[in-house]
Structure formats: C-alpha cells, structure tokens
Amino acid sequence: METSVEERPVAPAGGAGVQQVIAALSAHFGERLATGRAIREQHANTVTWLANEAPDAVVFVESTEEVQRVVRACAQHRVPVIAFGTGSSLEGQINAPKGGISIDLSRMNRVLSVHPEDLDCVVEPGVTRKQLNEHLRDAGLFFPIDPGADASLGGMASTRASGTNAVRYGTMKDNVIALTAVLANGEVITTARRAKKSSAGYDLTRLFVGAEGTLGIITSLTLRLAGIPEAISGGVCAFPTVRAACDAVILTIQTGLPIARIELLDEVQVRACNAYSKLDLAEQPTLFVEFHGTEASVHEQSERFSEIAAEYGGGGFRWATRPEDRTRLWQARHDAYWACLPLKPGAKALATDVCVPLSRLADCVDETKRDIEEMGMLAPIVGHVGDGNFHTVTLVDMSDPHDVAKAKDFIARMIKRSLAMGGTATGEHGVGQGKRAYMEAEHGSATLDAMRAIKQALDPHDIMNPGKILP
Amino acid sequence: METSVEERPVAPAGGAGVQQVIAALSAHFGERLATGRAIREQHANTVTWLANEAPDAVVFVESTEEVQRVVRACAQHRVPVIAFGTGSSLEGQINAPKGGISIDLSRMNRVLSVHPEDLDCVVEPGVTRKQLNEHLRDAGLFFPIDPGADASLGGMASTRASGTNAVRYGTMKDNVIALTAVLANGEVITTARRAKKSSAGYDLTRLFVGAEGTLGIITSLTLRLAGIPEAISGGVCAFPTVRAACDAVILTIQTGLPIARIELLDEVQVRACNAYSKLDLAEQPTLFVEFHGTEASVHEQSERFSEIAAEYGGGGFRWATRPEDRTRLWQARHDAYWACLPLKPGAKALATDVCVPLSRLADCVDETKRDIEEMGMLAPIVGHVGDGNFHTVTLVDMSDPHDVAKAKDFIARMIKRSLAMGGTATGEHGVGQGKRAYMEAEHGSATLDAMRAIKQALDPHDIMNPGKILP
Structure with a gap:
C-alpha cells in the first residue's frame, strides 16, 4: 500500500x-x-x-x-x-x-479515567481503538467502533468513523459524549459534561465529530462504552444473489432483530478472502453475521435470522460456535482489503464507500456491480449493509493513466448513483480532499454556505486543516 | 396550570x-x-x-x-x-x-412520507408525537420519543426532547436523521440525506437539534422509527430507599439489560399518583419498568431485572401483564405532573430537571430530597433514571413572594449540585430563558464564546428567537 x-x-x-x-x-x-x-x-x-x-x-x-x-x-x-x-x-x-x-498527537495516548458504573471513559486523542480495548478488557467493557485500521480515537472522532458494529452500537457521533478541543484562537473548549444526556445549548460535540480538524484540535474525548456481551454467536450464510442477501438484511433490520454485525461480501470478495485467509467459503454473495446478548437471546436471534435467510434462499448457514472460529472469520473480514491486492498483482487498492437508504441498497449494489462488469474493472464489494453502507475496493495500476482514469470515473459514477438514491457520497471515510468535489451535489449551495459561515466564525484565518471538506 | x-x-x-x-x-x-x-x-x-x-x-x-x-x-x-x-x-x-x-407551525402538520423498509419518515414540524404514532400504528411502527406533553416534532427537535423511552431509544438527537430549516437570510438548507449514516461534512442536523429556533426555523424533519415490539412486559417494584432503587438502576444498565423504560417515583410522588390515578401502590420509592422484545427475551429480561431488584431489597414486584393494566400504570406515570397539583391546592407546579452521571444519581437525588425536607418544600421527584435524569415538581404559591423565592433558591441549588457532580443544568427541557443564567457555570466562557460565534455567523442581526440559550 x-x-x-x-x-x-x-x-x-x-x-x-x-x-x-x-x-x-x-x-x-x-x-x-x-x-x-x-x-x-x-x-x-x-x-x-x-x-x-x-x-x-x-x-x-x-x-x-x-x-x-x-x-x-x-x-x-x-x-x-x-x-x-x-x-x-x-x-x-x-x-x-x-x-x-x-x-x-500519538504521544497523547493515556487513558485518563474509566467509569465502569457510568459506562464511559476519558481518553487522550492518540489512544488507538485496540489500545483502549486492551485497557478495558478486565473491566468487562469495550468500545465498539471498529474501522479497519487501528486508528486513533481523535482521528476516528474527526472523520466520524464507524465500522462493523455500527448497526447495533452506532457510529462515533453516537459514542462521543464530550470532547475538549483547542480552537484557532488558542482557547480550550469543553463541549459537554459527562451526563448521558443534556439539552444545554448547541451540540458542539457533534459539530466537532466529523469536522476533520477544520474547526479545532481535539485533545481529549469522553467515550461511551458497552459491556462485553455475555454470549456471542455468529456465522456465515451464502445467498444466490446480492439482491437476495440485501433483502434478507432489510427484513432482519425491519423485524427489529438486534443484530450486532451484518456484513456483505460479494462473490469476488469471498474468492479473495478464501485465497488470502485460507477459508473454504462458497464463492457466492455472503453475509457474515454476529449476535450479542445472553445465551438464550443469542440463540433466539440466530434462529430467527436463519429463518429470514432461508426465505431469501440463504443456504448452508455455517455457525462459528467456537471463539477461535469466530475470530478467524472476522479476521478474514477485517483483512478484506489486503485480500484484494493479490487479485491484481502490482495494483493499488482504493477503498471508497457510499451509504444509501436500506430500501435502495440492493439497487445500488446491483448497479455498481453491473458497472464494474461493463467497465471491465476489478473491484470487490464489502459492506456494513445493515446501515445501507458498502465499500468497493478498486484495484488500479497506478502506472497506467487509462486504468487510473477509469477508476476515477467508476468512483464518480458510484457516488452519483448513491446521491440519486437519497444516499451520501461518504458513509464513514469522511470528505478530506477526495470527496470535496461532491459536497455541492450532496448538500446544495445554501447548506454549504452555512457550513462555510461556521468555519469562518471559528477559524477566520483558515489555519485549521485548510483545503478539506469545504469546496 | x-x-x-x-x-x-x-x-x-x-x-x-x-x-x-x-x-x-x-x-x-x-x-x-x-x-x-x-x-x-x-x-x-x-x-x-x-x-x-x-x-x-x-x-x-x-x-x-x-x-x-x-x-x-x-x-x-x-x-x-x-x-x-x-x-x-x-x-x-x-x-x-x-x-x-x-x-x-401547527398548520404544517402533514406526514409527508413513511418508508417502512428504511424505518424512517418525513414530517412537517407541526405534526405532534401522538398524531405521528396514530399515523404509524398500522405499519407496525412507532416514534419512541415521548416528553410529557403532546408536543410538536419541530418543537421536540428544537429543545432536544427525550422522555421515558430514551434509555433504550435515545433522545431527539439520536432520532432526527435530517431536517430542513429556513435560515435568518431566508435561504432553505437541508442538513443531511436519508441514509442512516454519513461522514459528509459538518453535522448541521445535530447543531439544529436543541438550538431552540435561534439558528433557523425547522420546516421538515426526517425521523428514525422503531418497530412496535412483538412483546412488551412491565411492572412496578418498591424499594426501601431512593438509594437502593438507584443502585438497582445502575446494575441494570451496567449488565447491558436492554430495558426500554426505567422510571423512578419517590414516595411523595407515589402518594400523589395513588390519590390522583386511583392506584394502591406501596408509598415507597418505586421503579416503573418496561421491557420490549420477543416473548422469550422479554421474559428473560423481566426475570433478570427481578433478581437485580431483589439484591437491593426491591420487593413486591407487581407485573402488569394485561395491556390495560400497563396502560393504566404508564398513564399514571405520564399524569405525575397533574397528580402533584392537589398536594398543595392553589399552587403552581414547576417542573425542572437535571441529569448527572449514573454513578452520582443516588447522591444527587438523596441530597435533593434532604434539601426539600430542610427547606420545608413540597417537591415530588420523578425521573428517567436509566439516563441519570430526574425531575422535581416544585409546588409554589405564586402569590407568596417568600414561597417563590424559596422555590427559586431550591432550583438554583439543585442545578449547582448537578454541575458539581459532572451533570448538566438541563437534561431535556432545554435552556430557553429559564436556564440561561447557568450556561456560564456549565460550559465556561470559551465554550460559550464558540456558541456565540456560531450564532453570530448564522444570524448576524440576532433576529432568530433572541434572548434564548446564550446569556
């Protein structure tokens, strides 16, 4: 990479x-x-x-x-x-x-306090998610947000990161209770108190989550934690088509099944994972699922999900009952990006994502797959589909200008498709420089002007991470 | 009133x-x-x-x-x-x-669209919560946020309202997906798309939720909905002391029991409700609880909660198994405010609330009760205690300046106590005019200055609801 x-x-x-x-x-x-x-x-x-x-x-x-x-x-x-x-x-x-x-900020990596009774903790921004979870394990707690990388919590807040657990536990916006930040004028603000809820004025916490350092530098975060579930079960289930898998996802969410993870891998991604992670999954569109709860509730959720999957032709459900089998499966899911690279030796893998209303997910994935085929691209699909969010990992030969241009065109088309379906240009990677060009189409000029006014108010000389988010 | x-x-x-x-x-x-x-x-x-x-x-x-x-x-x-x-x-x-x-905005009261597959709907701001729930019932959906009054959804968003279901379903901040608003310059903005998540720029949705109309006028809202649970069970359980009840709440939350409602009524409030709603509850600190899920999961949750309650001396658990019994109990809970009035004939009932970290809840309620006693006040306590949030309903003879001054002093002391415990001056009623004076103590001057800068940026001539939130 x-x-x-x-x-x-x-x-x-x-x-x-x-x-x-x-x-x-x-x-x-x-x-x-x-x-x-x-x-x-x-x-x-x-x-x-x-x-x-x-x-x-x-x-x-x-x-x-x-x-x-x-x-x-x-x-x-x-x-x-x-x-x-x-x-x-x-x-x-x-x-x-x-x-x-x-x-x-990597040296500001202390866990400042953990409050098990309140299910929260206070950390410096350089603490990474894995470091925090190591720290919390003995207390029976965990922090559920898991982007692919072992990112820092300050960075995860700044890009409004999410991951595989978001369908159950939410994204960074839902799991940052408060933060402190240094503003462009050098002042330190604290955006909220440690209480679970408040209606005391403007929600500066949520304003800074996703602001990518353009409004200030986060120097501590109060995070919401979850108890490590008493029981976890999970497995994989293959479907005849991507649409059938998506329909199973919709019904699962609609019936209120409190599923903890529900991830789609298309047949190309499954093939890549089989090779990279030494699995023997059927090379079909596949859902990876996980349930959290008590023994009884996890058992009931698994049964209900199996029934739903069967309705849509989901077959050969394989349960990973032993923790080591589960770890192996989810490691393979987390390694999906790396698994793609050998598909086109020498290529760079470009991960991008969109997020659409759940009802349009099958359409969006289907059309994207058709585009991949018609354009002659190699771009496996993986997705946090319980949220309507999916990624393509486009394999590009960076030395071939034609290949690069084609990949750029493909990503632009995918974003346009998402926007046309009521979706967003970026589900969880943020805007940065890469997606600035789509902000006008996503938000419209009046909304962008409001964002610019806020930026100008808090950073009048545009010194905080200039050239990001706002076109 | x-x-x-x-x-x-x-x-x-x-x-x-x-x-x-x-x-x-x-x-x-x-x-x-x-x-x-x-x-x-x-x-x-x-x-x-x-x-x-x-x-x-x-x-x-x-x-x-x-x-x-x-x-x-x-x-x-x-x-x-x-x-x-x-x-x-x-x-x-x-x-x-x-x-x-x-x-x-009461004539802008149309439900514009409902998307059952996406668990969301789009409404005009004058739609009230009861109107929306009537509209949704046949689709098997509901909107869970329930402040006491049948408030409008635009108003509920503007004050960042919550209610009895917040412990499970969150507050307005968690249930508004997007909104449109008219800004002070007359432009209309749309803050987000209908996708469940996005990382596309500043979170204007959350900035407008809780802004009390000081940044713009909300003219439509996209709301997250929940499926009506397959099974509901609930009941009441009396405890020897407020502290014992609070400790049961902490353990319930900590063990990850997905309780849907957990409300505390102190013995004064129980007495008031017994008289007003013709109940025969033991006049002790009491928790009203409710569980949502499948039949099996609700049964399991109820059993677990009973065990936890028993650990803290909670006895005489009374289940409301029939829907009409449950409705009667929760109607009594919702009528708590009205039930207080006869306690002091001719008095005005002043509802105020604070919210503290859960670990400090028992301390805060205890000290507040001691204050009520020592000051010779009449002020029953009810609370959404799963969030660390509780209300006092202070009964005041508005014709007696001494009584009014005492009540003001009592509320000021309660807010100061909450702030000292890491809590907030207002859990769910907003700031308005009544709590402006506490914003400096809650946020500090640098944070307030940042809020003022945002206000100034979006409303330079201070025409949008002036004199609210910011001191």
Missing part, C-alpha cells in the same frame, strides 16, 4: 510565516519538532492515490497546553495546522496542501 | 420595524396574521413562572415558502422571529422578550 517516499514531491511551504513558527517553537520542543523530509512525508497522505502533500514540520505534542502553544504560534503567523493521529485516513485528511505544521 | 391572560402585561413591541413587517405580510396572509392580544399571549409562555412575553403578531404558515416569506420580511426590518409548535416548552422558549413575529 506504501509507495516510496522519494518518488513524491515535497509539498509547497506554508508561506514566510512558517519559518518564524518553527523558530518560535523549536526552543520549547527541541527534538520533538522535526523537519526532515521522510518524517514530514510520513505525516501526509500515504494510503490512497491522493498526492502526498507534506507539512513543513511535525511537532510531537504531549499535552493540551502544548497543542495551544503550537496553535497560538501558527495563528500569529497565519500558518496552517493539521492534526495527525495514526495517518490511516483514506481521503487525504492529513495532507498539507498549503504546508504548515502537523501536530502529531 | 394556566393563569388568566388579562393579568399579564403585553410584551414590549419589536421596534418600529415590526409595523412595517405586519403591513408587508398582511396582504399575503390575510386572516392568518393575527394581532389580537389573546392570541398573542397564547403564543408566549403560559406554563411556568416565567412572565408571559407576547409577540407583536402571530402568523399561521402553511409551507416552507411562507416561512421564508416571514423570515425575509423580518430580516429586512431586523424584527425578531420566534417559532411556535404547541407551546408546551417549559423554559420560556417561545417568549418574545423583544417582541417580533411568532411563526405558528
């Missing part, structure tokens, strides 16, 4: 002010301020086809006060400031198209 | 511009523009001790375009504009302290 750092151009410098900022900060930060080319390029986009646009310097901060110090210096000289967690965002959120200072 | 209209002063006029606005609008609206005193006063606060501050005129709109027409006229002359649904808000949200035009 990585291309060589040396191949890429260095990003343009952040104007004359940036050297003054670097000079001003270096006394305090010493070796924690880095300007080497390799480290700067590691702090820009490396995972997709978007060009690597490196910042002028990287500062490894260790506290909210240090974030304030950097932001204040940047504000004084009108220099861009970009938050960096683990660098796993997919739409160029961490790129520095106008140069500037990357604030690396 | 009503006091005579004649007793109250007419609100100050909205400046010279208001007569020009009225003149400009009357040609279009004819008899749908009203300036009579009674109708104006009905469109200001009538339910609490906050003074009735009437608008200069009331316009009964029938479409988004008509809302735009009113807002544009008001913007031109810098005249305040206040949205009105059913008038059931509790913190003076509909008052017109600077005069202006009240936009009555």
Whole structure:
C-alpha cells in the first residue's frame, strides 16, 4: 500500500510565516519538532492515490497546553495546522496542501479515567481503538467502533468513523459524549459534561465529530462504552444473489432483530478472502453475521435470522460456535482489503464507500456491480449493509493513466448513483480532499454556505486543516 | 396550570420595524396574521413562572415558502422571529422578550412520507408525537420519543426532547436523521440525506437539534422509527430507599439489560399518583419498568431485572401483564405532573430537571430530597433514571413572594449540585430563558464564546428567537 517516499514531491511551504513558527517553537520542543523530509512525508497522505502533500514540520505534542502553544504560534503567523493521529485516513485528511505544521498527537495516548458504573471513559486523542480495548478488557467493557485500521480515537472522532458494529452500537457521533478541543484562537473548549444526556445549548460535540480538524484540535474525548456481551454467536450464510442477501438484511433490520454485525461480501470478495485467509467459503454473495446478548437471546436471534435467510434462499448457514472460529472469520473480514491486492498483482487498492437508504441498497449494489462488469474493472464489494453502507475496493495500476482514469470515473459514477438514491457520497471515510468535489451535489449551495459561515466564525484565518471538506 | 391572560402585561413591541413587517405580510396572509392580544399571549409562555412575553403578531404558515416569506420580511426590518409548535416548552422558549413575529407551525402538520423498509419518515414540524404514532400504528411502527406533553416534532427537535423511552431509544438527537430549516437570510438548507449514516461534512442536523429556533426555523424533519415490539412486559417494584432503587438502576444498565423504560417515583410522588390515578401502590420509592422484545427475551429480561431488584431489597414486584393494566400504570406515570397539583391546592407546579452521571444519581437525588425536607418544600421527584435524569415538581404559591423565592433558591441549588457532580443544568427541557443564567457555570466562557460565534455567523442581526440559550 506504501509507495516510496522519494518518488513524491515535497509539498509547497506554508508561506514566510512558517519559518518564524518553527523558530518560535523549536526552543520549547527541541527534538520533538522535526523537519526532515521522510518524517514530514510520513505525516501526509500515504494510503490512497491522493498526492502526498507534506507539512513543513511535525511537532510531537504531549499535552493540551502544548497543542495551544503550537496553535497560538501558527495563528500569529497565519500558518496552517493539521492534526495527525495514526495517518490511516483514506481521503487525504492529513495532507498539507498549503504546508504548515502537523501536530502529531500519538504521544497523547493515556487513558485518563474509566467509569465502569457510568459506562464511559476519558481518553487522550492518540489512544488507538485496540489500545483502549486492551485497557478495558478486565473491566468487562469495550468500545465498539471498529474501522479497519487501528486508528486513533481523535482521528476516528474527526472523520466520524464507524465500522462493523455500527448497526447495533452506532457510529462515533453516537459514542462521543464530550470532547475538549483547542480552537484557532488558542482557547480550550469543553463541549459537554459527562451526563448521558443534556439539552444545554448547541451540540458542539457533534459539530466537532466529523469536522476533520477544520474547526479545532481535539485533545481529549469522553467515550461511551458497552459491556462485553455475555454470549456471542455468529456465522456465515451464502445467498444466490446480492439482491437476495440485501433483502434478507432489510427484513432482519425491519423485524427489529438486534443484530450486532451484518456484513456483505460479494462473490469476488469471498474468492479473495478464501485465497488470502485460507477459508473454504462458497464463492457466492455472503453475509457474515454476529449476535450479542445472553445465551438464550443469542440463540433466539440466530434462529430467527436463519429463518429470514432461508426465505431469501440463504443456504448452508455455517455457525462459528467456537471463539477461535469466530475470530478467524472476522479476521478474514477485517483483512478484506489486503485480500484484494493479490487479485491484481502490482495494483493499488482504493477503498471508497457510499451509504444509501436500506430500501435502495440492493439497487445500488446491483448497479455498481453491473458497472464494474461493463467497465471491465476489478473491484470487490464489502459492506456494513445493515446501515445501507458498502465499500468497493478498486484495484488500479497506478502506472497506467487509462486504468487510473477509469477508476476515477467508476468512483464518480458510484457516488452519483448513491446521491440519486437519497444516499451520501461518504458513509464513514469522511470528505478530506477526495470527496470535496461532491459536497455541492450532496448538500446544495445554501447548506454549504452555512457550513462555510461556521468555519469562518471559528477559524477566520483558515489555519485549521485548510483545503478539506469545504469546496 | 394556566393563569388568566388579562393579568399579564403585553410584551414590549419589536421596534418600529415590526409595523412595517405586519403591513408587508398582511396582504399575503390575510386572516392568518393575527394581532389580537389573546392570541398573542397564547403564543408566549403560559406554563411556568416565567412572565408571559407576547409577540407583536402571530402568523399561521402553511409551507416552507411562507416561512421564508416571514423570515425575509423580518430580516429586512431586523424584527425578531420566534417559532411556535404547541407551546408546551417549559423554559420560556417561545417568549418574545423583544417582541417580533411568532411563526405558528401547527398548520404544517402533514406526514409527508413513511418508508417502512428504511424505518424512517418525513414530517412537517407541526405534526405532534401522538398524531405521528396514530399515523404509524398500522405499519407496525412507532416514534419512541415521548416528553410529557403532546408536543410538536419541530418543537421536540428544537429543545432536544427525550422522555421515558430514551434509555433504550435515545433522545431527539439520536432520532432526527435530517431536517430542513429556513435560515435568518431566508435561504432553505437541508442538513443531511436519508441514509442512516454519513461522514459528509459538518453535522448541521445535530447543531439544529436543541438550538431552540435561534439558528433557523425547522420546516421538515426526517425521523428514525422503531418497530412496535412483538412483546412488551412491565411492572412496578418498591424499594426501601431512593438509594437502593438507584443502585438497582445502575446494575441494570451496567449488565447491558436492554430495558426500554426505567422510571423512578419517590414516595411523595407515589402518594400523589395513588390519590390522583386511583392506584394502591406501596408509598415507597418505586421503579416503573418496561421491557420490549420477543416473548422469550422479554421474559428473560423481566426475570433478570427481578433478581437485580431483589439484591437491593426491591420487593413486591407487581407485573402488569394485561395491556390495560400497563396502560393504566404508564398513564399514571405520564399524569405525575397533574397528580402533584392537589398536594398543595392553589399552587403552581414547576417542573425542572437535571441529569448527572449514573454513578452520582443516588447522591444527587438523596441530597435533593434532604434539601426539600430542610427547606420545608413540597417537591415530588420523578425521573428517567436509566439516563441519570430526574425531575422535581416544585409546588409554589405564586402569590407568596417568600414561597417563590424559596422555590427559586431550591432550583438554583439543585442545578449547582448537578454541575458539581459532572451533570448538566438541563437534561431535556432545554435552556430557553429559564436556564440561561447557568450556561456560564456549565460550559465556561470559551465554550460559550464558540456558541456565540456560531450564532453570530448564522444570524448576524440576532433576529432568530433572541434572548434564548446564550446569556
């Protein structure tokens, strides 16, 4: 997935002010301020086809006060400031198209407190989801949001991430109770208290979730936790067609079955997973499902789901009753991206996603598959289909301009299709640079103007992650 | 709950511009523009001790375009504009302290579409929650948010309302998928698409939910629906102390029991309900609970809850197995407010609420009860305790300045207590005028400044419901 750092151009410098900022900060930060080319390029986009646009310097901060110090210096000289967690965002959120200072938050990685009675915890933004779940395990708790990468929680909040558990547990918008952030003026705000609900004024928490660092830098998060379920069961079920699988999903959701995960892999993705993860699944459209609850309730949910699946021709249901079998299946699901790569050796795999109302899911997936076929593309489909959300992993030969152009056209067509069906251009990857061009079509100009007004109000000199989200 | 209209002063006029606005609008609206005193006063606060501050005129709109027409006229002359649904808000949200035009949205009461496959619907803001549930019943669906009053859905979104089902189904913030609103500049925005999730830019949906009409006027809402549960069971259980009841609540939530409702009534409230609703409950702190699911799961949940309750001395669990018994119990719960009135004949009942982290609930309720006793107040307690949220209904003799002052002091002390415990000044009633004074203590000045910047950006001349939320 990585291309060589040396191949890429260095990003343009952040104007004359940036050297003054670097000079001003270096006394305090010493070796924690880095300007080497390799480290700067590691702090820009490396995972997709978007060009690597490196910042002028990287500062490894260790506290909210240090974030304030950097932001204040940047504000004084009108220099861009970009938050960096683990660098796993997919739409160029961490790129520095106008140069500037990357604030690396990975050293702010302490779990500050866990409140088991309240099912919440407070963490610094550099804590990753796996680190948090390790920390919580002994308390019988977990944090359910699981994007593919072991992303930082600050980054996950900033891109409004979700994952396979969202159908039951919601997305980051539903699981961040409060956060603190440093604004462009250097002030620290706390968006809410630790109470489970409140109607005390504007919901700044939700405004910052998904804002991709364009309104401020998140320096702590209060997160909602869930109890580790008493019982878990799951398995896989093959369907004759993608539409049949989607119809089974719709009925499952409609009947109120509290399913924890319901993931679609099309036959191309199943074939890839069989090869990569040494599975022997039938190479048909397949649902991976999981149920959480008590023993009795998990048993009942499994039975009900089997009945629904059977109605739509779902056959050969295979239960993974042993935890190790379940882990193997879900590991394969999480490795879907990597499994795609050998399908077209030397190609880059470009993950993109859309999300449509559930009633249009089968149409959208069907038409997308037809497009893949007609365009002669290789693009397996995986999806968090309980939410109407699916991904294509397009395999592109980056050295072939025709192949690249075709892939771009394919993604543009998929987004247009989603919008025409009442869907969104991005279900869970955010906007970044990659999807800015679709925001006008998605929101309309009056709504974008309102977003711009808010951005202008909180960041009048456009120093917070400029060039992202808003076209 | 009503006091005579004649007793109250007419609100100050909205400046010279208001007569020009009225003149400009009357040609279009004819008899749908009203300036009579009674109708104006009905469109200001009538339910609490906050003074009735009437608008200069009331316009009964029938479409988004008509809302735009009113807002544009008001913007031109810098005249305040206040949205009105059913008038059931509790913190003076509909008052017109600077005069202006009240936009009555009650005639925009059409259910525009229902999408059973997507579990959502689109409604105009004047649709009330009971009207919507009547409409949905045949489709096997319901909208779970249930504040005490039969409020309008636009009003419920604007105050970020919740109610007895929030512990399972969330609040308005979790159940509004998208909305359209008319901004102060007269433009119409649509905040999101109908997809279940999206990461496409700033979350304007959540920004408008809870904004109390200070950022724009909501003219349609896309709402998330739930399936009517296959089975429902519920009942009541008395506890030796409030603390024991709260501890049972904490364990219930912590074990992940998907309880649909869990409401606390203290012994004073139980006594009031016994008298008002002809019940014969033990006059002890009591939990009203309800479980939703399949027959088997509801049975299992009930058993588990009984075990938990027994651990904390909860005894004499009474199941309401027949639907009519359940309806009677929950009607009594919903009538709790009215049941309080006879406790102090001639008094006004002032409902207020706070919300604290669950771990502090018992402390907060205990200390509040001690305060009630020491201050010699009459103030039954009811609460959505699964969320850490509880209400006091303070009975006040409005003709006795000493009694009024004591009640104000009591409420101020309760809010201070909640804030000190990491809680909020308002769990579900909003801020309006009544709780503005506590926003500085709750949020701090930097956060309030950020809220003010957003308000200023979207409503530079402060015409949208001025004098609310922000101190």
